[in-house]
Amino acid sequence: MHPVSANIVLNRSEVSEAPPSEAHTFDRAIAFSRTLGLVAPGEMEILHNKTVAIAGLGGVGGSHLLTLTRLGIGGFHLADFDTFGQENFNRQAGANITTIGRKKLDVMIGLARQINPGLRIRSFPAGVTPHNVDDFLNGADVYVDGLDLFAFHARDAVFQRCYDRGIPALTAGPLGMGAALMIFLPGGMSFREYIDWQSTDSPVVKAIKLVVGLAPALPHRYSLVDRRFVDLANGKGPSVPMACELCAGFAGSQVLKLLLGRGPIQACPRSLHFDAYVDRLYARTVWMGNRNPWQKLKIAVTMRALAGKQPA
Numbered sequence: 001m002h003p004v005s006a007n008i009v010l011n012r013s014e015v016s017e018a019p020p021s022e023a024h025t026f027d028r029a030i031a032f033s034r035t036l037g038l039v040a041p042g043e044m045e046i047l048h049n050k051t052v053a054i055a056g057l058g059g060v061g062g063s064h065l066l067t068l069t070r071l072g073i074g075g076f077h078l079a080d081f082d083t084f085g086q087e088n089f090n091r092q093a094g095a096n097i098t099t100i101g102r103k104k105l106d107v108m109i110g111l112a113r114q115i116n117p118g119l120r121i122r123s124f125p126a127g128v129t130p131h132n133v134d135d136f137l138n139g140a141d142v143y144v145d146g147l148d149l150f151a152f153h154a155r156d157a158v159f160q161r162c163y164d165r166g167i168p169a170l171t172a173g174p175l176g177m178g179a180a181l182m183i184f185l186p187g188g189m190s191f192r193e194y195i196d197w198q199s200t201d202s203p204v205v206k207a208i209k210l211v212v213g214l215a216p217a218l219p220h221r222y223s224l225v226d227r228r229f230v231d232l233a234n235g236k237g238p239s240v241p242m243a244c245e246l247c248a249g250f251a252g253s254q255v256l257k258l259l260l261g262r263g264p265i266q267a268c269p270r271s272l273h274f275d276a277y278v279d280r281l282y283a284r285t286v287w288m289g290n291r292n293p294w295q296k297l298k299i300a301v302t303m304r305a306l307a308g309k310q311p312a
Contacts, residue, residue, distance in 0.1 A: 026117050032072045043260050044072050050259045051075035051120070053140035055128045055158055057108040058082065059239055060174055061146020062093035063248035068144070069112045069119065071252055073259075076112070077136055079124035080105040091174075091241045128154050133161050142258050144251055145171035150235040152197065152206045159184060159191035168258050168265075172251040174243030175211060176220025178275030181250045182213075183258075185267040194268050194289035204232045204303070212298050213290050217282040219275040221305075230306055242276060250274070 032044060039047070052073050054061050057080040065076065082104050088095035094107040105125055113119055124136055128147075136158075137143065143162045147155050155171075162169035166186040173180045184191050195213050197206050212218065224230070230237050250272070257265060266272065269289055273282040286292050290299065 028072075028116070028118065031116065032070075035072060039072070039256070039260075046260060047072040047256070048074035050141045051077065051139055052255060053077040053079075053137055053143045054146050055079045055136070055143075055154065056146030056148060056151070057094070057104045058088065058146065058148065059091040059093075059241075059244040060172060060247045061144075062104070062108050062111075063244050064144050064146050064172075064251055065108055065112055066093055066115065067248040067252045068255060069115045071256065073255075074116075074118070075120035075139075077122045077124065077140055078105060078109065079126075079128045079132075079136055080108075081125060081127035091239050091244050093244075128158055130157060133157055134165075137161055137165060137167060140167060142255055143167055143169040144255060145169065148235075149173070149207060149210065149237065150203065150232075152203065152210075155210075156192060156195075156197060163190045163192070170251055170254055170258075171214070172247035173211070173214045174239050174247050175215050175273070176223040176275055177240055177242050177277035178220060178273060179243055179246035179250050180214040180271060180273040181247075181254065182271050183254055183265055183267045185265065189268045189289065191268070194286075196290040203235070205299075207232045207237075208299055208302050208306075209290050212295060212302060213286075214271060215273045215282075216271060216284045216286050216295065216298065217273060218298065218302070219273065219278050219280060219282060223275075223277040227306060232306065246274060246276065 084095045084099045099107045159169055168185055170183040270285045
């Protein structure tokens with residue numbers, strides 16, 4: 001009943017905690033056996049043969065990668081150009097004193113391979129660009145967004161190419177102490193249509209449109225204690241590890257459903273937001289996306305609230 005084993009021997013240089021006289025043998029059937037029951041043996045093989053594309057391997061993307069690796073996904077296309085710094089310690093899975101200055105892509109691939117040494121990985125060290133986005137998506141069964149909030153151009157380009165090519169795509173945003181999830185399916189409402197970024201929008205307006213679009217109920221405002229640390233103009237905002245881990249759980253569950261054909265999928269213009277601080281789950285359907293008059297009002301109010309940078 002177990003999936004077919006893939007036996008791979010790790011030497012001491014690959015696993016630092018191995019005792020001097022011991023090498024570990026990786027057995028996929030054993031490594032992911034505790035998933036059985038929630039996932040059928042045949043489904044484990046399906047997951048192993050699937051490929052997930054993840055752009056961005058920071059706070060959210062890094063947690064996505066490790067969660068999906070532990071779920072048994074066998075293939076990944078991974079893109080990131082950044083390096084780890086101490087400012088990442090509070091929320092990013094690969095950030096620690098030993099990884100300062102190292103490429104996030106290299107560190108996260110190393111961590112994922114310590115869970116499953118047999119992973120099929122294609123890496124894109126320049127990140128996602130207009131020149132490589134199609135190559136990045138070639139062979140991917142689903143796209144999971146891990147890009148920085150302020151990576152507007154890259155996010156728009158990847159989601160649009162997913163839509164054009166019929167690849168399901170999802171994003172889970174760490175907002176406040178919760179996670180906001182949206183799924184974009186082929187033939188449904190696209191990311192570009194829903195978010196409604198305009199060429200005349202400033203980076204601040206684009207950031208607010210993305211946040212308000214993902215979380216129309218705006219519950220994360222209750223956990224914000226000092227607005228001065230929200231600096232959208234300089235691409236900075238607060239985030240906590242709990243939110244990143246919630247994002248990975250939300251996204252991983254939906255990836256499982258998409259890859260195994262377990263429905264139904266609540267796709268755009270439907271959003272789901274769980275905020276652990278206020279202890280509530282919000283499900284919203286926003287027809288017309290950010291072109292909806294209520295959404296326009298929320299965007300305007302949010303801009304006004306952040307303009308003064310005064311303590312909440």
